[in-house]
């Protein structure tokens with residue numbers, strides 16, 4: 178049984194007040210997510226990610242198609258006991274404190290007393306909410322609300338969690354913490370389905386991804402097998418490289434392009450054929466200091482632009498071939 | 500049931516934190532001020548004025564809470580999207596609506612109960628301020644328990660107004676909901692005129708329409724027995740029970756309608 182499966186899931190919105198025209202927010206999405214995997218749901222803004230998650234939470238109803246979670250149709254109260262959801266830009270109740278919000282939600286799952294208190298303490302610690310947990314949520318910043326949002330989604334020790342842009346609103350440290358948390362969830366056997374518009378979030382977390390653009394699935398599968406996202410070369414930054422050494426590297430075909438950053442400091446582009454580790458060793462032996470190594474690959478944005486061109490601008494029913 | 504209770508308690512908590520209960524202070528100050536003035540003005544007068552005013556104030560203060568909180572109950576959760584987190588928990592949309600309603604009903608109950616206590620306390624105090632001869636001339640004692648009948652019906656009326664506000668707020672903006680709810684409240688108080696419409700118009704369709712509206716629209720006038728109790732006129736217990744039942748049936752229909760609409764809608 179899949180953790181999540183959708184079949185031709187479609188959602189139209191009617192836009193325009195006087196002459197409502199159907200607008201394809203999501204167009205025939207068929208997807209399946211296995212139990213226990215971390216699955217990245219990628220796409221640029223407006224791709225239909227949030228729409229999909231809202232359909233899975235039955236906050237909106239599909240125009241057509243089906244969706245199941247843990248083998249049951251979405252909206253099933255029994256299934257809702259076993260899942261967690263972090264909405265995009267989460268917002269809760271101004272008048273409650275973080276602790277009270279979790280108490281309220283925990284109550285809906287039937288937790289009470291000591292058990293409930295312990296769980297809430299633990300979760301708030303885990304997402305890094307300190308003594309501010311006794312403040313009313315109206316005083317919380319966006320990043321803090323995001324953390325509370327994650328805590329509330331885990332209140333019932335869910336089997337499947339749905340995170341809509343979990344990294345948004347967080348500082349780099351916060352992002353790292355959330356990455357760790359997601360991996361910890363995976364180690365516990367929890368299925369994590371998260372949306373993001375940033376490719377690197379997915380690279381560090383998941384094996385399988387689906388890429389959505391203009392409401393349509395444009396790619397799905399193992400991230401390493403998705404051709405578009407394969408590494409095309411490397412970029413390294415070095416300090417202490419002399420001009421003559423650089424000339425030599427260029428003539429040997431090891432470096433295709435060099436950008437001077439400062440005295441003896443360069444950003445070098447290497448072709449895929451060069452093994453960066455081996456080059457690093459030989460450079461270090463020459464007394465050159467390595468500052469960073471980064472794979473060069475197409476960004477999600479480049480990918481979308483190439484894949485769909487101008488198509489996403491036109492999502493009316495009449496004009497898009499289905 | 501547990502789910503409904505949790506939602507209701509949260510509504511009550513929100514009302515308390517948003518200082519809704521402050522209106523009780525306003526109510527108490529008003530009554531005490533009027534009683535004080537009354538003591539200054541007249542020697543042998545009736546406490547009727549305080550009774551009239553107290554009952555009217557209970558109704559009006561309650562009405563303000565019903566309408567202004569009722570219209571925002573559901574709308575606010577949808578607009579601010581706090582409903583996203585909530586509905587992903589094991590809760591049905593029907594439970595959400597019923598819980599919200601129950602929470603406001605609880606708030607109203609506490610309000611009306613406290614106002615009633617203050618009302619009787621002020622009357623009890625006034626009672627001590629008049630000589631025996633004056634008191635025996637009153638048609639009813641100052642703390643006449645018969646007035647509770649009027650308060651019971653005021654409470655049911657408030658529950659009905661809340662249900663109307665909640666019903667509208669499941670699909671329309673607060674401004675429109677407030678306008679529609681207040682509109683129905685006003686029409687509901689002049690409902691009897693619709694019944695007598697056929698006596699004053701010639702046109703048969705118009706008369707039929709008026710009659711139809713008379714049966715469909717909530718008959719708020721029926722809940723108003725303030726005058727009778729203040730003048731110590733008899734109000735049969737049967738009347739109170741029937742009217743309350745009428746209110747409950749109407750409320751049940753409205754909540755059913757609210758659930759039906761709410762269960763089908765998308766949250767943008």
Ligand SMILES: Nc1ncnc2c1ncn2[C@@H]1O[C@H](COP(=O)(O)OP(=O)(O)O)[C@@H](O)[C@H]1O
Pocket residue numbers: 190191192200201202220221222223224225226227228229767
């Ligand atoms: N309630 C709505 N009414 C009309 N259009 C909508 C509505 N919600 C979303 N859309 C449109 O559907 C598309 C997909 O939106 P969304 O799922 O939020 O994208 P993502 O989360 O991938 O950024 C967007 O173009 C958005 O403008």
Ligand SMILES: [Mg+2]
Pocket residue numbers: 223226227228265342
């Ligand atoms: Mg989104």
